[in-house]
Amino acid sequence: MKKFWMIIFLLSTWVVNAQILEKTAINLGYRYTGRNVLQAGLEFRIGDSSYKSLVLGPSMLYTRINREDKFLPEANIYYTNNGQLYGVSINQYALEPRIGISLFNIFFLNTGYAFPIHKEKYFKGITFGIQFNIAPAKASKFYDQMKMM
Template identity: 60%
Template sequence: MKLYSFLLLCLLATTAHAQILDKTALNIAYRYTGRNIIQGGLEFKTNTAREQSLIVGASMLYTSIKHKDKFLPEANIYYTNIKGRLMGVSVNPYSIEPRIGFSFINTFYINTGYAIPIHRDKFFKGITFGLQFNIAPVKNSKFYDYLKWM
């Protein structure tokens, strides 16, 4: 009985693992928020619609603060639609950043926003600019949107 329970659990875990990977992408980005930042992390598409997407993500930011290398966690949420509009917000230990921009079938994002400092050390503040690439780890991923030609 233990063997059957273990096999059933492995089968369910494999199916769930495949479905999660199908809607997940790795991201790499460059951002400017008062300083240069390199970002890397994971993005997950929460819905299956191709016309609009709700994407949540977690990433790590790399920057230099006072001549010391810093790695900072960040969480974000984006809404994109088939027309290429992007709206979202990200939160890190130093700021909250609402963003607007353009998305090309969830492959890359170009966005701008404003960093609102929430830490007494205002390292991230002011107008922001970002360019992000999303790379799906599986073939025929559901993370990307279809490109509509007319």
């Protein structure tokens, strides 16, 4: 009986992991936030609607500050609605609300404003960015499907 429940538990975790991977993507991006910043991380899509969804995830930022390499953690959340993108990200130096466009959740083009929250204002002012999302699953539900008429 114990083996039966163990097999059921293992199968259920396998199914849950498969569903999580279907809605997950790896993001690679570039942003200008008062300085050049490279970004890499994960994105997870919540919602089954074809064009309205919530995308959230952690990222790691790379930049040079005072001739020193810095790797900074960041958390972001986006709401996509028919190609429109609204979001916010936060790291240890700034809070950044963003607006932009989403092309089938493959590309995010955005602009925003970085509000410094640290005494050292490394990130401040108007920002611009592009993000490319790569889904690891072949039949990914992360991307929006193009509707044919």
